[in-house]
Amino acid sequence: MIFQYQALDKKGESVSDYIDAPSETSAKQKIRSQGLYLVKLQRDDLASKDNNLHQAGGAFKAAVHKFYDLLNIRLSAKEIGLFSRQLATLLKAGLPLPVAITDIVEQIDNKHFKHVIADIKEKLEQGSSFSNALGQHRVVFSDMYVSMVRVGESLGSLDQVIARLADLEEKKNILTAKIRSALWYPAFMFLFATGVMTFLMVNVIPTIADMFADQKRELPIPTKIVIGISGFLSNFWFLIPIAALLLIYLYNRYIRTSEGRTKVDDLKLRIPLLKNLYKRLIVYRFTQNLGILLNNKVDIIKSFEIVKKIVGNVIIEAKIEEAAKKIKEGATVANSLNKSEFLPKLVLGMITAGEASDNLDTMLLNIGNVYETELDLTITSLTSLIEPIIIIIMGIIIATIVMSVILPITQMNLLVQ
Numbered sequence: 001m002i003f004q005y006q007a008l009d010k011k012g013e014s015v016s017d018y019i020d021a022p023s024e025t026s027a028k029q030k031i032r033s034q035g036l037y038l039v040k041l042q043r044d045d046l047a048s049k050d051n052n053l054h055q056a057g058g059a060f061k062a063a064v065h066k067f068y069d070l071l072n073i074r075l076s077a078k079e080i081g082l083f084s085r086q087l088a089t090l091l092k093a094g095l096p097l098p099v100a101i102t103d104i105v106e107q108i109d110n111k112h113f114k115h116v117i118a119d120i121k122e123k124l125e126q127g128s129s130f131s132n133a134l135g136q137h138r139v140v141f142s143d144m145y146v147s148m149v150r151v152g153e154s155l156g157s158l159d160q161v162i163a164r165l166a167d168l169e170e171k172k173n174i175l176t177a178k179i180r181s182a183l184w185y186p187a188f189m190f191l192f193a194t195g196v197m198t199f200l201m202v203n204v205i206p207t208i209a210d211m212f213a214d215q216k217r218e219l220p221i222p223t224k225i226v227i228g229i230s231g232f233l234s235n236f237w238f239l240i241p242i243a244a245l246l247l248i249y250l251y252n253r254y255i256r257t258s259e260g261r262t263k264v265d266d267l268k269l270r271i272p273l274l275k276n277l278y279k280r281l282i283v284y285r286f287t288q289n290l291g292i293l294l295n296n297k298v299d300i301i302k303s304f305e306i307v308k309k310i311v312g313n314v315i316i317e318a319k320i321e322e323a324a325k326k327i328k329e330g331a332t333v334a335n336s337l338n339k340s341e342f343l344p345k346l347v348l349g350m351i352t353a354g355e356a357s358d359n360l361d362t363m364l365l366n367i368g369n370v371y372e373t374e375l376d377l378t379i380t381s382l383t384s385l386i387e388p389i390i391i392i393i394m395g396i397i398i399a400t401i402v403m404s405v406i407l408p409i410t411q412m413n414l415l416v417q
Contacts, residue, residue: 003027003043007036014039030125033098077176079113080140081169084162091159098124116140129153144289144306151296161296168292171372178376182383186390193394198233200401205230208405219408226404265313273385277378282311283343284371286320291364301328316342333360 003024007015015036021027024041031038083104090100101121108114116137123133131150134141145165152161209227212219219227233240254260268278289310293303304324308317319340326336334352337343343351347367354363 003041005031005038005042006040007031007038009036026126029127033096033125034102035096035099077169077172079110080145081166081173083108083113083117084166084169088159088163088166091162097130097158113140130158142306143309144293147298147302147306148293148296151298155297164292164296168289171288175372175375178379182379186383186386189387189390190394193390193398197394197397197401200398201226201230201233202237205401205405206234212408215412217408217412220404220411222400223404223408226401261314265315268313269315273382277375277382279342280371280374280378282313282316283347284368284375285311286316286343287347287364287371288368291361291368294361295365300333316340 003019003021005017005019005027009015019027019030021030024043027041028038031041086104086107087100090103091097095103098121101117101124105114105117105121108117120130120133120137123136124130129150131146131153134149135146138146148161148165149158152158205226209230212223212227255264269275271278286307290303290307293306294300298306301324304320304327308320308324311317311320319342323333323336323340327333332352333355334348337351338348350363350367351360354360357363
């Protein structure tokens with residue numbers, strides 16, 4: 001229903017506008033949540049009838065956003081971090097939560113995210129708590145985010161908790177950017193070399209192959225192989241993107257199964273060169289996030305339940321779950337993690353010291369900071385190692401192509417002599 005209202009703002013100035021609400025009571029709550037003093041409120045029947053014409057379109061839009069959620073579309077840490085930083089700043093300045101959300105929602109460019117925040121705003125106006133409203137959008141806001149907000153609400157320190165979450169999301173964004181930046185140059189080199197090889201195989205080799213065919217001589221095996229590959233690429237190139245798409249589809253189906261996810265995650269822990277980076281990333285995620293949760297007074301068992309979903313590996317997730325069971329039975333955090341085997345002995349020793357001094361949260365945060373630095377160094381060293389490997393591999397392939405051309409020419413020259 002559409003209501004027309006007159007109200008006074010904080011400066012005492014008159015405000016007249018329309019508001020959409022399911023009932024008169026809800027309309028009054030919405031108006032008051034904007035910091036306005038209501039003077040007059042009446043239903044606008046003409047506008048309500050016009051609004052009914054748009055309900056079908058609104059339902060369609062809601063269905064589209066629901067479809068996005070079902071597809072498990074996640075926003076980047078940059079977008080969530082920016083939202084959190086803006087919200088923390090406005091709350092610290094003394095603005096009520098609904099007003100702060102209203103100010104922010106108008107500045108959001110991402111349509112899906114804008115719909116999510118608008119829905120949260122509406123739930124707040126209907127009397128829902130912020131954490132419960134966030135909990136309706138678990139695809140966007142993680143369990144950790146919702147749990148920390150709930151603790152912040154109970155302690156009356158929501159602005160501080162949101163600021164801490166903003167720091168966390170910004171760190172995630174920086175780490176992701178570093179990894180992407182480190183991989184960009186090797187990826188460019190790989191694509192460039194692939195382009196050169198494709199050009200040689202599709203444009204140069206067929207011409208030379210025709211020349212050799214006219215000679216009607218037996219060609220060396222490397223030359224036959226290269227000419228065969230060239231012929232396949234020239235005549236059946238369309239099979240390559242089809243095969244690539246099919247492989248991607250089959251892979252995505254496989255990793256959605258329990259067996260597939262377990263085997264892929266196990267492989268990540270064993271891949272040469274990458275395994276050290278991946279293991280350090282897991283330790284960083286575990287210690288940093290667990291430290292933040294404990295520092296914000298989240299229960300230890302609940303913290304373990306949240307963190308196990310953040311590490312991003314089902315094998316490690318099972319080990320964290322087993323450690324949580326031992327803690328429930330009365331074991332210390334250090335002893336429960338001792339047999340998990342994913343934490344280095346040095347880290348376990350630091351956790352033991354932190355637990356003994358009743359500063360476990362601080363110690364975990366310190367470990368997280370150390371591993372953040374180690375991740376930077378690992379990414380840098382890995383990049384410097386990958387570049388020459390790609391150059392060597394591509395050099396061998398291109399040299400093989402060139403040699404396959406030179407060999408028969410050399411043989412012909414020898415025969416002529």
